[in-house]
Amino acid sequence: MRKQAFSAILLATSLGAYAQQNATVNENPVLIGNQRSLSISKEQLVNDPVLRMPDGDKDYHITGYQVSYVPKGKGSELLGPFVIKGDNLSTGNAASILSRAQPGDRIFFEEIIAVSNKAGKQPLKLSAAVKIR
Numbered sequence: 001m002r003k004q005a006f007s008a009i010l011l012a013t014s015l016g017a018y019a020q021q022n023a024t025v026n027e028n029p030v031l032i033g034n035q036r037s038l039s040i041s042k043e044q045l046v047n048d049p050v051l052r053m054p055d056g057d058k059d060y061h062i063t064g065y066q067v068s069y070v071p072k073g074k075g076s077e078l079l080g081p082f083v084i085k086g087d088n089l090s091t092g093n094a095a096s097i098l099s100r101a102q103p104g105d106r107i108f109f110e111e112i113i114a115v116s117n118k119a120g121k122q123p124l125k126l127s128a129a130v131k132i133r
Contacts, residue, residue, distance in 0.1 A: 049089035062087035072104030
């Protein structure tokens with residue numbers, strides 16, 4: 001069940017509503033270590049900079065996450081992790097990462113916390129990765 005939730009949050013994290021409206025999005029995930037990652041354009045992230053849960057987990061909402069950034073070919077130059085409250089990529093250090101992202105760079109979302117609106121459901125702790133194309 002956790003792997004299904006992880007795969008679903010990865011897709012929702014990187015695409016949100018924008019992907020549902022645009023057929024040009026690359027839907028083939030790229031494998032990075034033990035994380036599944038999606039290749040996405042900077043424009044897509046700028047146009048829809050909100051982390052979202054998939055339809056199957058609608059009763060959950062993201063309350064915070066950690067974000068890190070690695071420029072292409074510079075794995076030793078990790079920027080972050082930065083703790084972000086809420087679900088938006090256009091605030092604080094997340095906005096700084098988004099503004100400097102270039103094709104080939106990777107953005108890692110870790111310690112994503114999603115809580116349910118329904119009583120008795122445990123919070124989810126997820127992670128995802130995005131490669132800028």
